[in-house]
Amino acid sequence: MIALPFATLPPLRRPGVRLVLSLLAALTFGAFALTLSCGRGCLSPEQVLLALTGAPGAEGAFVVAELRLPRSVLGLLAGVSFGLGGVAFQTMLRNPLASPDIIGISASAGAAAVFAIVILSLDGWLVSLVAVAAGLGVAVLIWALSARGGGAGARLILIGIGVSAMLDSVTAYLLLEAPAWDRAEAMRWLTGSLNGAQLTQALPVAGSLLLFGGLLACTAxxxxxxxxxxxxxxxxxVNPDRTRLRVTLAAVGLVAIATAATGPIAFVAFLSGPIAARLLPGSKGLLWAAGLVGAVLVIVGDFIGQFLLPARLPVGVVTGAVGAPFLLYLIIRVNKNGGAL
Amino acid sequence: MQAQHVPRLYGFTALLALLGLTAVLSLTLGARSVPWAEVWAGMTGQIDSIGAAAVAVRLPRTGLALLAGAALGLAGAVMQGISRNPLADPGILGVNAGAALFVVIGIAWFNISGAQSFLWLGIAGAALTAVFVYLIGAGGQGGATPLKLTLAGTATSVAVSAFIIAVVLPRNDIAGSVQSWQVGGVGGARFDTLLPALPFAAVGLLLCLASARVLNALALGEELATGLGQSVALGRLMAAAGAVILCGTATALCGPIGFVGLVVPHLCRMIAGVDYRLVLPLSALAGASMLGLSDVLGRLIARPNELDVGIVTAFVGAPFFIWTARSFRMRGL
Known part of the structure; x- marks a missing residue:
C-alpha cells in the first residue's frame, strides 16, 4: 500500500484500527477473565479477586490461584507469541501458507524440547534455549534448501511440510523412548496442550515476549x-536482508519458546494473521491484532476443549479442528479466484 | 528394443534378490538375532528354542510388512500416475489417515471387531478421503498442482488426526491399542488377521496392474489419451479404485504408514524409465522391500525396544520428499 498524496486518508482510517484493536483487547481480557471465573462451577468477579489477592479462607482460592490462573496466563502468553510469530513470517514471506506451524518451525521446536527433556534431562530456560536453537537451525535449513528461485513459493512450503513430517517422526520416536510418561504428557508434544500448566512455565514465555516481541516491534x-x-x-x-534476519530471529524465538512450554498448538500461528487481516481495515496494526487473535484462539480453544465438549480435549485438538477447514477454504478460494497456488 | 530388455531384467532380478534378502533379514534380526538352524526350525513349526519361537512370531510380521509395503508402493505409483503429480503418496494425501479414522470410529462407537470389518471400514475411509482431497486439490486454475494437493492432504490429515484424538482420548479401554496402531506398525501381526486381507489385496493389485496402459496414455495428457482411444474416465476410476483398496487394506492391517508410496515409484522410474507397465510391478516389489527393511531397521535402532515402522519410513522418506520438491522435474511426470 503506497502512501497516497491525500492528507485526509490516514486520519479517516486510524480510528478504525484503534477501534478494532481495543475491541480485540477487550475480547482477550474477557476471555481471560472468563477462564478465571468459570470452569466446572462459576465464581463471581469479587470472589475471583479475593482468591487472587490471597485473602485467607477465600472461596475457591486453590482452584483459581493454583489451577486456573497458571493455565490462563500460559495460554495468553503462548497465544500472543504464536500470533505474533505467525503473522511476522506470513508478512515477511508474503504468503499466508508460510506460517511457522506449516513450514516446520514449530515441529522443530517441539522435537528439540522433547529431546532436551527426555534425553538431556534439562528443564526450564535451557529447554527453551535448545528449542530456539533448533528453530533457527531449521529456518536456515529450509531457507537454504529452497533458495533456488527465491521467495516463498511452492517450493519453500513443500520443503517445510517435508521437514515437519520428518521432525514429527523424531518426536514420536523420542516419546517412545520415554515410557514412564503418561499419555497426557505425550499429547502435549503431539498436539499442544495447557494441561498441568504452572506459573514457572510461563516465565520463559513472558521473557521471550519482552525480548523478541520488542525486537519485532522495533522492526515492524x-x-x-x-x-x-x-x-x-x-x-x-531499509536494508531488506537485515530486516529479514531480525524478523526471522524474533519470530522463531517467539514461536519456539512458546512451543517449548505448551507444545505445538496446532494452527494458531497459521490462523491468527489471516483472521486479524480480515478484521482490520488496512495493514496497519496487523502485528498486534494478530497477537491478540492468537491469545483469544488459545484461551477460548482451551475453554471449549475443557468444558464445552463431551470429553476433555487438549487445546491443540480444538484449534486443529478449526484450522484445517480454514486451510481447505483458503485452497478453495484460490481455486475460485483463479490465482496460482 | 534389445538394449532396453537388459536393464529391465537387471532391475527385476535385483529387486527380487533385495526382496529375498529383506525377508531373510526380517526373520533373523531383531531384539534377538537368530542363527540359521533355528530359523528353519521356527519356519517349519518346531518351536523348541527361544530363537525358533522368535522366528515363528516374525514370520507373519514379515509377511505383513511385505504385503503392506507392496500395496503402498503400488498405490503410490498409481496415484502419481492418475494425478500426474510427483508428490502424490497415500500418506501425504491423507488417504491413510482417512482409512484410520473410519477404523477407529468403528472400534470406539460401534464396537466393531474382526479383521474383515476393519478392512471394509478402511477401504471406505480411504475412498471418501481420496475423493475429498482430490476434489479440493484439483479444482480451479492449474488443476492438481503438487502444492494444492499436498496442502489439501496435509489439512485433511490434521483435521482427521484431531478427530481421531477426540474419539480415542475419552476411551481409556481402547486408547492404548489404538495409539500404538495409529503410528503405523507391523509388530502385532498374526496369520489369522493377515489371511482375510489377501483377497482384498489381490483385487487391488490386479486393478492397479491392469491400469498400466491407461496411466501411460494419461502421462501424455488427457486429450491425447482420449485421442489414442483410451476410455480415460473409466480407466482412471479403475486405477483409483485399485489404489484405494490397497491403501485401505494396508492401513486396516498396520495403521497409517506414509512415504513408501512416494519414494518407491521414483526409484523405480530411475531404474526402468517411464513405462507404467514396468514401473507398477517394480513399485510393488520395491515397496515390499522398503517396508520390510524399515521394519528391520526399527527393530535394530531401538533395541531392545521397537520403533514403529511408520516412524522409520517418515524419517527416511521425508528427505526424499524434500529432494523431490526441490528438483520438481523428476523423470517423465
Whole structure:
C-alpha cells in the first residue's frame, strides 16, 4: 500500500484500527477473565479477586490461584507469541501458507524440547534455549534448501511440510523412548496442550515476549516497508536482508519458546494473521491484532476443549479442528479466484 | 528394443534378490538375532528354542510388512500416475489417515471387531478421503498442482488426526491399542488377521496392474489419451479404485504408514524409465522391500525396544520428499 498524496486518508482510517484493536483487547481480557471465573462451577468477579489477592479462607482460592490462573496466563502468553510469530513470517514471506506451524518451525521446536527433556534431562530456560536453537537451525535449513528461485513459493512450503513430517517422526520416536510418561504428557508434544500448566512455565514465555516481541516491534515499520518489494525498500533506506534476519530471529524465538512450554498448538500461528487481516481495515496494526487473535484462539480453544465438549480435549485438538477447514477454504478460494497456488 | 530388455531384467532380478534378502533379514534380526538352524526350525513349526519361537512370531510380521509395503508402493505409483503429480503418496494425501479414522470410529462407537470389518471400514475411509482431497486439490486454475494437493492432504490429515484424538482420548479401554496402531506398525501381526486381507489385496493389485496402459496414455495428457482411444474416465476410476483398496487394506492391517508410496515409484522410474507397465510391478516389489527393511531397521535402532515402522519410513522418506520438491522435474511426470 503506497502512501497516497491525500492528507485526509490516514486520519479517516486510524480510528478504525484503534477501534478494532481495543475491541480485540477487550475480547482477550474477557476471555481471560472468563477462564478465571468459570470452569466446572462459576465464581463471581469479587470472589475471583479475593482468591487472587490471597485473602485467607477465600472461596475457591486453590482452584483459581493454583489451577486456573497458571493455565490462563500460559495460554495468553503462548497465544500472543504464536500470533505474533505467525503473522511476522506470513508478512515477511508474503504468503499466508508460510506460517511457522506449516513450514516446520514449530515441529522443530517441539522435537528439540522433547529431546532436551527426555534425553538431556534439562528443564526450564535451557529447554527453551535448545528449542530456539533448533528453530533457527531449521529456518536456515529450509531457507537454504529452497533458495533456488527465491521467495516463498511452492517450493519453500513443500520443503517445510517435508521437514515437519520428518521432525514429527523424531518426536514420536523420542516419546517412545520415554515410557514412564503418561499419555497426557505425550499429547502435549503431539498436539499442544495447557494441561498441568504452572506459573514457572510461563516465565520463559513472558521473557521471550519482552525480548523478541520488542525486537519485532522495533522492526515492524521496516517489515511494513518490505511489503513494497526489496528495491523500493532499499530506496526508502531499509536494508531488506537485515530486516529479514531480525524478523526471522524474533519470530522463531517467539514461536519456539512458546512451543517449548505448551507444545505445538496446532494452527494458531497459521490462523491468527489471516483472521486479524480480515478484521482490520488496512495493514496497519496487523502485528498486534494478530497477537491478540492468537491469545483469544488459545484461551477460548482451551475453554471449549475443557468444558464445552463431551470429553476433555487438549487445546491443540480444538484449534486443529478449526484450522484445517480454514486451510481447505483458503485452497478453495484460490481455486475460485483463479490465482496460482 | 534389445538394449532396453537388459536393464529391465537387471532391475527385476535385483529387486527380487533385495526382496529375498529383506525377508531373510526380517526373520533373523531383531531384539534377538537368530542363527540359521533355528530359523528353519521356527519356519517349519518346531518351536523348541527361544530363537525358533522368535522366528515363528516374525514370520507373519514379515509377511505383513511385505504385503503392506507392496500395496503402498503400488498405490503410490498409481496415484502419481492418475494425478500426474510427483508428490502424490497415500500418506501425504491423507488417504491413510482417512482409512484410520473410519477404523477407529468403528472400534470406539460401534464396537466393531474382526479383521474383515476393519478392512471394509478402511477401504471406505480411504475412498471418501481420496475423493475429498482430490476434489479440493484439483479444482480451479492449474488443476492438481503438487502444492494444492499436498496442502489439501496435509489439512485433511490434521483435521482427521484431531478427530481421531477426540474419539480415542475419552476411551481409556481402547486408547492404548489404538495409539500404538495409529503410528503405523507391523509388530502385532498374526496369520489369522493377515489371511482375510489377501483377497482384498489381490483385487487391488490386479486393478492397479491392469491400469498400466491407461496411466501411460494419461502421462501424455488427457486429450491425447482420449485421442489414442483410451476410455480415460473409466480407466482412471479403475486405477483409483485399485489404489484405494490397497491403501485401505494396508492401513486396516498396520495403521497409517506414509512415504513408501512416494519414494518407491521414483526409484523405480530411475531404474526402468517411464513405462507404467514396468514401473507398477517394480513399485510393488520395491515397496515390499522398503517396508520390510524399515521394519528391520526399527527393530535394530531401538533395541531392545521397537520403533514403529511408520516412524522409520517418515524419517527416511521425508528427505526424499524434500529432494523431490526441490528438483520438481523428476523423470517423465
Amino acid at each position: 515499520r521496516n517489515l511494513e516497508v518490505l511489503r513494497l518489494g526489496d528495491d523500493t525498500a532499499e530506496a526508502l533506506g
